[in-house]
Amino acid sequence: MASRHVLGIKNFGPMGHVEIPFADVSVLVGPQATGKSLALQWLKLAVDARRVLSRLKDNGYDCRGDATVLLANVFGAGYGRLDKKTRVTFDGQAVDIGTIAAGNARAGAHALFYIPAHRALLIQSGWPLVFRNHSPDTPFVAREFATNLIELLEDRDSEHVLVPPPTRLRQEVRERLDNTLFHGGHVIAGSTELGRKELRLQHGEKTSFRLMEWTTGQREVVPLVLGMSWALPAGAIRQRAGLKWLVVEEPELGLHPDGTVAVMAMLLEAARRGYRLVVSTHAEAVLEILWVMSRLRGRPGGPTRLCRVLGIRETQGMKEYAAQLLKLKAAITYLDYAKDGKVTSTDITDLDPASETLAESEWGGLLKYASRAAEQLSEDA
Amino acid sequence: MKRYACPACNALAGGNLAGYTQPGLGALTNAHRKLVQVSAECSANIDDSTIPFARNHEKVFDYILVAKGTCDVHVIEVHSAGSTHKVTELIGKKAGTSLRLTRAGVALSAKAWHWIVDPTAKGGICFKANDKYGKRLQAAGIRQPVKSLAQF
Numbered sequence: 001m002a003s004r005h006v007l008g009i010k011n012f013g014p015m016g017h018v019e020i021p022f023a024d025v026s027v028l029v030g031p032q033a034t035g036k037s038l039a040l041q042w043l044k045l046a047v048d049a050r051r052v053l054s055r056l057k058d059n060g061y062d063c064r065g066d067a068t069v070l071l072a073n074v075f076g077a078g079y080g081r082l083d084k085k086t087r088v089t090f091d092g093q094a095v096d097i098g099t100i101a102a103g104n105a106r107a108g109a110h111a112l113f114y115i116p117a118h119r120a121l122l123i124q125s126g127w128p129l130v131f132r133n134h135s136p137d138t139p140f141v142a143r144e145f146a147t148n149l150i151e152l153l154e155d156r157d158s159e160h161v162l163v164p165p166p167t168r169l170r171q172e173v174r175e176r177l178d179n180t181l182f183h184g185g186h187v188i189a190g191s192t193e194l195g196r197k198e199l200r201l202q203h204g205e206k207t208s209f210r211l212m213e214w215t216t217g218q219r220e221v222v223p224l225v226l227g228m229s230w231a232l233p234a235g236a237i238r239q240r241a242g243l244k245w246l247v248v249e250e251p252e253l254g255l256h257p258d259g260t261v262a263v264m265a266m267l268l269e270a271a272r273r274g275y276r277l278v279v280s281t282h283a284e285a286v287l288e289i290l291w292v293m294s295r296l297r298g299r300p301g302g303p304t305r306l307c308r309v310l311g312i313r314e315t316q317g318m319k320e321y322a323a324q325l326l327k328l329k330a331a332i333t334y335l336d337y338a339k340d341g342k343v344t345s346t347d348i349t350d351l352d353p354a355s356e357t358l359a360e361s362e363w364g365g366l367l368k369y370a371s372r373a374a375e376q377l378s379e380d381a
Numbered sequence: 382m383k384r385y386a387c388p389a390c391n392a393l394a395g396g397n398l399a400g401y402t403q404p405g406l407g408a409l410t411n412a413h414r415k416l417v418q419v420s421a422e423c424s425a426n427i428d429d430s431t432i433p434f435a436r437n438h439e440k441v442f443d444y445i446l447v448a449k450g451t452c453d454v455h456v457i458e459v460h461s462a463g464s465t466h467k468v469t470e471l472i473g474k475k476a477g478t479s480l481r482l483t484r485a486g487v488a489l490s491a492k493a494w495h496w497i498v499d500p501t502a503k504g505g506i507c508f509k510a511n512d513k514y515g516k517r518l519q520a521a522g523i524r525q526p527v528k529s530l531a532q533f
Contacts (some may be wrong), residue, residue: 284511291516295520352520353513353514353516353517353519353520354517354520361513361517362513363513363516367511367512367513367516370508370509370511370512370513370515371508371512371513371514373509373512374465374507374508374509374512374514375465377463377504377507377508378463378464378465378466378504378507378508380504381463381464381503381504381505381507
């Protein structure tokens with residue numbers, strides 16, 4: 001199992017003082033604009049600082065040792081102003097933007113792969129935009145993700161089924177994705193009359209849909225699944241060389257809760273392979289899976305029941321797979337505004353519905369509205 | 382002593398709950414029997430069994446039902462679900478029932494704990510499986526309340 005890491009952030013964006021612990025599967029929840037994405041981008045910088053510099057340099061960006069230029073290139077142009085009170089630590093060590101900007105770039109495999117919430121916006125006219133073609137307000141992680149997609153797609157032709165990935169996932173998980181999201185369709189890198197490649201959703205031999213004809217959920221989920229294909233090598237190789245972390249923002253975007261559960265079945269495969277999986281979410285279904293996993297751990301029928309929760313076939317192989325998932329440890333952090341107007345963090349890993357701490361009993365606010373309705377009906381009776 | 386096809390019924394009829402155990406749904410009151418449409422080998426009224434001890438009779442589930450055929454043990458409570466406080470009450474009753482059965486020398490492993498909404502109470506069901514009250518109930522191993530028990 002992965003060792004525990006902690007990211008600490010003081011005075012950056014809306015965050016006053018935030019401490020985020022990481023385990024095998026880590027989840028960030030909280031209302032909009034509480035800094036979840038910013039925190040995860042700091043994690044990227046903490047883990048891959050010199051490689052971030054290298055990627056920027058390779059694409060013609062020179063930070064000139066200037067912390068504010070680096071900051072703007074990492075978080076987007078709007079963040080190019082340094083607050084003197086900002087302090088970031090990772091495992092107790094300072095992550096200093098000035099020191100990083102003044103340091104040397106180092107090429108090589110990134111240790112953290114980031115699938116951003118912007119993923120559907122990064123594909124235009126059926127193909128990911130190259131690094132320099134994104135607007136300056138696009139965070140580094142989004143530009144980096146589009147670059148990784150191009151790397152994955154450039155040597156694929158219309159013969160290759162890209163999604164659901166035929167060799168990267170267990171058959172049962174692939175079936176689950178297909179039955180829930182694609183209903184027999186598959187995504188290929190097709191060609192236009194002029195030979196320009198573009199992603200197409202193919203149903204049978206004759207029906208082919210271009211990007212803008214896909215459902216919203218498909219437009220959101222296809223880049224995510226492509227990203228997972230990039231991160232999960234085929235065959236017996238468990239992890240990409242050097243890659244240790246997998247960050248996925250809001251896997252539920254555009255999806256029915258059943259689709260969210262199918263995607264979680266795929267994401268957990270990454271954690272099972274040994275990646276530290278980090279997810280930010282507004283979906284109750286994500287926390288429900290972790291809650292059930294914590295309660296089924298060590299139970300004799302646990303693997304079978306987890307297969308049922310994930311909606312995957314209860315084959316012997318999948319029960320063994322589920323038994324491995326049940327060994328994963330979770331860390332769940334809730335970010336929200338405190339009375340002083342700054343965001344703070346609360347560890348709600350236990351997700352105890354009987355907890356006296358509202359943040360935990362209401363699962364970081366995700367159960368709040370349903371509970372509020374119950375209370376009003378209760379008082380009315 | 383009547384011999385049943387299910388060992389759980391024989392355990393109930395042969396122990397301290399003997400006087401409260403009946404074939405089929407016989408231990409249920411007439412009003413409650415209308416709320417249960419399942420076949421039982423036997424049933425026992427746990428609530429009534431606490432009255433002679435004059436203590437905690439309100440803090441246990443109402444009945445044990447042993448399913449015909451499978452012989453699985455099910456525990457039933459008919460209770461209002463019109464207030465969120467009832468969730469805490471039911472969780473307390475589950476603990477009280479386990480204690481009562483232990484004291485009665487009955488060692489039964491329940492397949493499921495069921496909550497049937499009392500049709501005479503106000504408010505219907507005021508919470509849902511996906512709010513914190515529903516989740517609390519799930520965590521305690523009690524099924525979400527139903528208006529009648531049509532199947533185990």
